[in-house]
Amino acid sequence: DVQSLRVARGDDDSAETSPESALRTALRLGEGALIVGEVRGEEASTLYEAMRVGAASGTVLGTVHGDCADAVRTRMTEDLGVSESAFAATGFVLTVADTERGRRAVAIEEVESVAGGTELRPLFALDDGDLEPTGRLDRGESSLLADLAAPGEGYGETLTALNARADHLRSLAADGVTRPAAIRAEEDDRPDASEEPW
Template identity: 60%
Template sequence: DQPVETLVAALEKHTLGLGIVEDCFADPDVTDAFLTAPVDENRIRVRHDGETLRTNVRLTTDGADALASRFRRSSGRAFSRASPTLAATTDAGDRRVRVAGVTTPVSDGVGFTFRAHDESAFRLPDLVENGTLAPSTAAFLSVAVRRGAAVLLAGARGAGKTTLLGALLWELPVDVRTVLIEDTPELPVRELQSEGRDVQPLRVATGDGASIEPTDALRTALRLGDGAIVVGEVRGEEARVLYEAMRVGAADGAVLGTIHGGGGESVRERVVTDLGVPETAFADTDLVVTLEAYDDGGSRRRRLRAIEEVRRTDDGVGFETIATEGSLSLE
C-alpha cells in the first residue's frame, strides 16, 4: 500500500532518471561512481569523502544498455562500436554529474564513470572560503579578467580547472558579451544568463553525427561580436586559431581556457610542440594559473599551485612566478 507519489517517483527514477546511480549520489559526500564493465560481474564502487568504497550493488547488462541509450538520445552522440567512447553531462537527482562511458569493442561491454560537478556555479568568494584560493590571489585574478587578460588554467584531471573557469566568468564586466565554446556542457551558462549576462554558448561535438568542429566554432565566435572568448578546453587545432585571434587583436576582451599541464613550461610545451602554435604567438598569453588536487586527511581538496606571468625574452618565452599557495608577489 505505497502512496501513489512514492510509486511515481520510483518509476521516474528508473525510467527517466539514472536508477540506482541516483541513489549513490543522494549522499552529498559521494563524488564519484564507477560502473566497471562487465557491469553484471562488478559491484558499483563509489568515492565517499575521498575514500573509494565497494558497494553491494551491481547493475544489470540491460540496465547499462538502457543508460547508454538514454545518453545517446540526450547527448546526440553515437556511442556505438564505431564510436565507443562517450563524454556527457546529466542530472542525478538535484546534482549535476559528468559522465564518461566506454563500450565494445574497447571494453567488455558498457561501462561508466560518473563524477559530481556540484561546483559549476561557484564564485571566487566560494573558492576562497573552501581554501582553493587565498583572498589576495582571488582579487588578483578578478582584476586580471576584468582588464581583459589572456589566461590559461592548467592542471591534471580533477584539479579544479573547470570550477575556477566557471568562477572567473562571473568576474567579467557585466556589459561584456561572452562567447563560450565547450564540448561537454559544464560551465554555468544558465546561471549567468539568469543574472542578465550576455553569454552565447557554442556546443562542439566532434566525431558523432552533425557537429561543428572546435576550429569552426572558434571562427564563428570571432564573428559573433566583440567581447570575451572562453574555450572549455584547449586541446587541438583550435589553439592556432585562438592565438592568431589574440595576435591580431580580434578578441578584444578576456580570453580564457583550460589546458592539461603542470605549470608554465609544460603548458608551453603542450601548446607550442603538441598543438603547433608558434612560440611568438604563445607569448601573447598573459598568465598560466596552475591548480592541483591533494589529500587532506582523507578528503580530496584542491588548491592553487602557482600563477605565472608569461614574458617575452631574447630566447623566446620565460615565466615569472607571481603567486603560489597563499602568497602573492607583484612588482
C-alpha cells in the same frame, strides 16, 4: 549574455561543428570575452591568432591540461603547433591541482616575451598550503600588471587598484558571496561603486 557553441570531437559524426570552426564563429559574434573549455587540437592556432590580434576585447581564456606553466607551454608549442612567438600572447597561466585541501589554484605565472622565446615568471605560489604572492608585483617587476594600466595610469596606481579589488573580493567571499551574479549584484548596490578604482 553567454553564447555557448557545442563542438564535435574526434570521429564524432554529429551535426556539431569542429572546435576550430566554432572558435572562428565565436570571433565573428562580436566583442566580449572568449572562453574555450579545453584546448587540445587545431583550435589552438586559432585561439592564439585571436589573442595576438586582441580579439574578444582582449579577453581570451582557454583550459589546457598540464601540471605547471612549463608543461602548458610545451603542450602548446610542441604538441599543438603554436609558435613560441604566438605563445608569448599568453598573459598568465593559472595552475590548478588536487591538494590536501581539495582542488585549488597552486600557481599563477606570467608569460614574458624575451629574445628567442618566453620566460615564465611566478606571481603567486603555494606557501604552506596557501597561494601567496612572490613579491614580483610589489617590486614593480610584472609586465602583465604594467600592460593592465589604463592610459596615463602608472604601475603603482594599477597595483593599488588591483589590491583594492582583491580586498573587496576577499570581503565578499568572507561573507559567503561567491557566485558571479551575487558579486555583480553586491557591486551594483554599493552607493560608492562609481568611485572604486577598478
